[in-house]
Amino acid sequence: MKTLIDPDLALAPGLAAIRAQFSVPTGFSPEVLAAAEAAAARPLSEHADRTDMPFVTLDPASSTDLDQAFTIERSGNDLVLRYAIADVAWFVDDGGAIDIEAWKRGTTLYLPDGKASLYPPVLSEKAASLLPKGPRAAVIFTVRVGPDGTSLLDGAERAVIRNRAKLAYDSVQAADLPPDFAAFSVRMAEAEARRGASRVDPPQQEVEAVAGGGYRLTFAPRLASEDSNAALSLATNLAVATALQEHHTGLFRVMAGPDDRAVARLRQMARGLGLTWPDALALTAFEPTLDAADPAQAAFMVALRRAGSGASYMPYHERVVPWHAAMAATYAHATAPLRRLADRYVVQAALAIANGQAVPDVVTQAFETLPPVMARADAIGGRIDRAVIDLAEAVMLHGREGEVFPAVIVDADDRGAHIQLRDLAVLASAKVTGRPGDVVDVRLVKADVEARTLGFEAA
Structure with a gap:
């Protein structure tokens, strides 16, 4: 952004x-x-x-x-x-x-x-x-x-x-x-x-x-x-x-x-964020309904921007x-x-x-x-x-290491997952298993300001 x-x-x-x-x-x-x-x-x-x-x-x-x-x-x-x-x-x-x-x-x-x-x-x-x-x-x-x-x-x-x-x-x-x-x-x-x-x-x-x-x-x-x-x-x-x-x-x-795979991931993420996206509604029709004032919808808009x-x-x-x-x-x-x-x-x-x-x-x-x-x-x-x-x-x-945060899996592969914290405007990698759209709890293990990196693990 x-x-x-x-x-x-x-x-x-x-x-x-x-x-x-x-x-x-x-x-x-x-x-x-x-x-x-x-x-x-x-x-x-x-x-x-x-x-x-x-x-x-x-x-x-x-x-x-x-x-x-x-x-x-x-x-x-x-x-x-x-x-x-x-x-x-x-x-x-x-x-x-x-x-x-x-x-x-x-x-x-x-x-x-x-x-x-x-x-x-x-x-x-x-x-x-x-x-x-x-x-x-x-x-x-x-x-x-x-x-x-x-x-x-x-x-x-x-x-x-x-x-x-x-x-x-x-x-x-x-x-x-x-x-x-x-x-x-x-x-x-x-x-x-x-x-x-x-x-x-x-x-x-x-x-x-x-x-x-x-x-x-x-x-x-x-x-x-x-x-x-x-x-x-x-x-x-x-x-x-x-x-x-x-x-x-x-x-x-x-x-x-976005290709079909990206749209499928977006649908799973929307469910994880608690957004109502009817199966029959196309992405182009769903997007105009999003409200940037709502944190969950704002997070979805960021993910959508990155999906193409x-x-x-x-x-x-x-x-x-x-x-x-x-x-x-x-x-x-x-x-x-x-x-x-x-x-x-x-x-x-x-x-x-x-x-x-x-x-x-x-x-x-x-x-x-x-x-x-x-x-x-x-x-x-x-x-x-x-x-x-x-x-x-x-x-x-930084300073909140050890805290547990609710999150949604945005994408996942054999190396881990990419998550969106549900209550904060944060996208990060995490050592968790699951499928896109799954809701998980993650623990912050690292917040390195100098390296600009975060580390999360399954809680």
Whole structure:
């Protein structure tokens, strides 16, 4: 899971070790910083003036790398989203120092104590970020969403915008948002249900101090504002993907769904967690009923996220329909160019297509070479995420050796079992026997903070 909140810095020593282990960048070379300073001062000479449009942003309160701003209006029965995406390509020269460094990194890496940005902060958190102060460079995607939730790319342009308000998930009010913001989210959700999409967004994990000493790891439910905001990116990414596919170009996000064996394990786990999943109900129909505010259901959502084969990137190929099982659609990443290298090129391709222009050769070539670069970056990010969670679990349980915990077997083989504690947000290996879905009691025998490992045995 990419987000873990650690307000009391209980993880600080362990996080330093993780940064060293995975060689997390600590900054940028003088050459890259100098290029970024020069790029930040570049005049916006090819951008239309759209500062009269009432754009706002909606993000975590502390975010400064703002990729997206939006406004929504009605057009007959359609809802028209104008989605302004940070125009990173305007500031980054192909083959220049900033570009070369971005290809080495691939993505921004996030840890509870800070991030290692894809681009220097003078760009990612200032000149290229869609912050409220001053006019900002953007590519505005006009996305038309019909009553059935189908989204189409209706135009794209380079423009100068002004962000009227930096809104935060935990404090935003309905009056702060466009009048049709909620209706837009409903349309997208209903369309997902009709497609049979199985997109799952598990809650954040938090490290909380416990009275009397120690820590615990809990799930913090997603806010409704987060889900509604995600609908804007979803609509845009779907519309861009359709446009790219129709023009025989692009880079797509693809993912296979859980196989029959994985679904069977999930059913057993659901029974062990006490969840009601009727035999006749498909996984795609069961997922929308899950409530992240319930610890057992939140734990199941995490297991579900891990049950698939994982997403990857694929360039356009003739007679191949790129498919993302969780979205139940052809899908692309276009809305986070400050944080993902691939998005910069997808935005450029969509901008060209929308204006009847040829996709630049450098973009087409990048589509072929980006998949392994993004795969490596995603893998490193995933390993860091797992290491952070392992650290949090060890910190939380250190000092509780000898205690017995109820658990559910998630998976098992001849080497032991993988368990989910029923009352804590912990997944771990254990020396127990049984089948997936069995409820067992396990005793904690080790919680090694330095090694980030836990040891459980049958109680």
